[in-house]
Amino acid sequence: MALTVTPTKATLGAVVTDLTLSRMDESTWRAVERAFLDHAVLIFPGQHLTEPEQVAFARRFGEIELLAADPEQKAVAISNVKPDGTIMGASEHRYKTLRGNEGWHTDSSYMPLAAKASCLSAQVVASAGGETEWADMRAAYDALDDALRRRIAGLSAHHSLYHSQAKIGHVVETGAGYGYHAKGAPLRPLVKVHPVTGRPALFIGRHAYGIPGLEEAESEQLLSDLVDFACRPPRTYAHAWRPGDLVIWDNRCVLHRARPYDYREARAMRHTRVAGDPATELAPTDPDERARAYEPSASNR
Numbered sequence: 547m548a549l550t551v552t553p554t555k556a557t558l559g560a561v562v563t564d565l566t567l568s569r570m571d572e573s574t575w576r577a578v579e580r581a582f583l584d585h586a587v588l589i590f591p592g593q594h595l596t597e598p599e600q601v602a603f604a605r606r607f608g609e610i611e612l613l614a615a616d617p618e619q620k621a622v623a624i625s626n627v628k629p630d631g632t633i634m635g636a637s638e639h640r641y642k643t644l645r646g647n648e649g650w651h652t653d654s655s656y657m658p659l660a661a662k663a664s665c666l667s668a669q670v671v672a673s674a675g676g677e678t679e680w681a682d683m684r685a686a687y688d689a690l691d692d693a694l695r696r697r698i699a700g701l702s703a704h705h706s707l708y709h710s711q712a713k714i715g716h717v718v719e720t721g722a723g724y725g726y727h728a729k730g731a732p733l734r735p736l737v738k739v740h741p742v743t744g745r746p747a748l749f750i751g752r753h754a755y756g757i758p759g760l761e762e763a764e765s766e767q768l769l770s771d772l773v774d775f776a777c778r779p780p781r782t783y784a785h786a787w788r789p790g791d792l793v794i795w796d797n798r799c800v801l802h803r804a805r806p807y808d809y810r811e812a813r814a815m816r817h818t819r820v821a822g823d824p825a826t827e828l829a830p831t832d833p834d835e836r837a838r839a840y841e842p843s844a845s846n847r
């Protein structure tokens with residue numbers, strides 16, 4: 547039976563049904579890959595993949611970006627439940643990282659090699675809230691007026707997780723976790739041409755700051771105005787999770803954010819990140835004043 551791809555009412559996103567992700571034949575996979583390029587966010591309800599099955603699905607899109615110290619660990623928990631089963635408190639480092647995810651962003655833009663795609667599945671969901679929301683940066687670019695398009699053409703911004711966390715009052719030491727590195731802040735153009743579809747898209751979000759050639763305040767204002775404009779209907783779509791749902795999205799042309807929920811309730815998600823292609827997602831870095839040192843490297847490890 548052929549899979550069914552049902553686009554959302556937004557400019558991005560489609561719900562994909564009538565397939566079993568853990569047992570896809572070649573023609574089904576090609577249809578999934580085509581839908582990924584067309585819709586940028588694919589929602590697969592009720593797949594209930596095991597961790598190895600989720601990793602194998604993500605691996606079809608490319609190399610896995612290793613987020614944990616152990617290179618054998620290809621998926622990580624995104625959860626407010628600690629390994630001992632208790633719920634994180636508001637003062638904990640990991641909790642502040644979770645809250646940071648509530649700002650619009652694209653994954654690993656703060657690493658030398660930005661991510662191609664992100665795959666998220668739900669294990670335990672909160673009774674209300676906790677949606678993931680995406681915004682279409684292709685449609686946002688298309689909707690810009692000519693003057694703004696001309697203004698941002700040729701501009702780039704630095705990206706830093708230190709920067710975005712500091713904005714919510716979370717000051718983090720170098721080496722404290724993934725993203726808090728001394729490789730420098732990547733400098734990425736505000737307009738990214740998609741390496742496969744050729745469509746231009748805004749490449750912005752909470753990690754972006756410090757546009758060279760602009761005063762700091764002017765840079766912050768432009769970046770925040772762009773996000774405000776871009777992340778609005780009909781370019782946004784939010785998914786209310788049920789256990790077993792799996793979503794994959796294209797970080798090269800989509801911003802996403804977590805929506806709040808009652809943090810006293812348990813929520814557990816599993817995340818696998820697909821590494822970018824060095825030919826198109828690797829960026830040069832400049833010193834990041836918030837890091838302890840500057841040791842440039844083209845590797846995320």
Ligand SMILES: [Fe+2]
Nearest residue numbers: 647651652653
């Ligand atoms: Fe994220």
